[in-house]
Amino acid sequence: MARSDALIRLHKALLARRTELRKRLGMELDDLSRGKGSQPSGDAADAAFESSGEEIASQLAELEAKELAQVERAVRRLKQGTYGKCEACAIRIPVARLNALPYSTLCIKCQREMETEGGWLAGRGETDWTRISDSDHSMEDRDVNISDLEIDMSK
Numbered sequence: 001m002a003r004s005d006a007l008i009r010l011h012k013a014l015l016a017r018r019t020e021l022r023k024r025l026g027m028e029l030d031d032l033s034r035g036k037g038s039q040p041s042g043d044a045a046d047a048a049f050e051s052s053g054e055e056i057a058s059q060l061a062e063l064e065a066k067e068l069a070q071v072e073r074a075v076r077r078l079k080q081g082t083y084g085k086c087e088a089c090a091i092r093i094p095v096a097r098l099n100a101l102p103y104s105t106l107c108i109k110c111q112r113e114m115e116t117e118g119g120w121l122a123g124r125g126e127t128d129w130t131r132i133s134d135s136d137h138s139m140e141d142r143d144v145n146i147s148d149l150e151i152d153m154s155k
Contacts, residue, residue, distance in 0.1 A: 021068040074103040
């Protein structure tokens with residue numbers, strides 16, 4: 001019963017983090033878009049400082065977008081009933097690890113193996129990678145014309 005209580009608490013934490021990230025990303029994207037339209041002011045040093053600030057904000061937004069994708073995946077796994085199970089070996093991920101990193105998909109042992117051996121997960125076969133896609137839309141239904149493709153023939 002303690003694990004189910006912990007999972008409920010983690011679900012609430014994931015939802016709160018998702019809301020926070022969505023809000024922050026919305027504000028950061030607004031700030032970045034407003035910054036592009038502004039006229040440069042001051043000298044070259046001011047322009048360089050402003051440019052580096054925009055670059056840092058852009059990188060931060062990229063990291064937060066990646067975290068948001070991981071949080072949303074964890075929420076989907078909760079709804080599917082697969083949250084808290086290692087994607088590689090299918091054992092339960094300890095609650096302590098989920099508390100530390102709520103969107104973990106691997107147990108510590110499998111995570112270490114993946115980091116040290118690199119790419120081992122693809123050869124294991126336990127994970128059905130055909131279920132994973134970058135979008136909710138199926139590419140099979142999409143018509144592609146040769147004119148839609150951009151090909152650089154200058155090389």
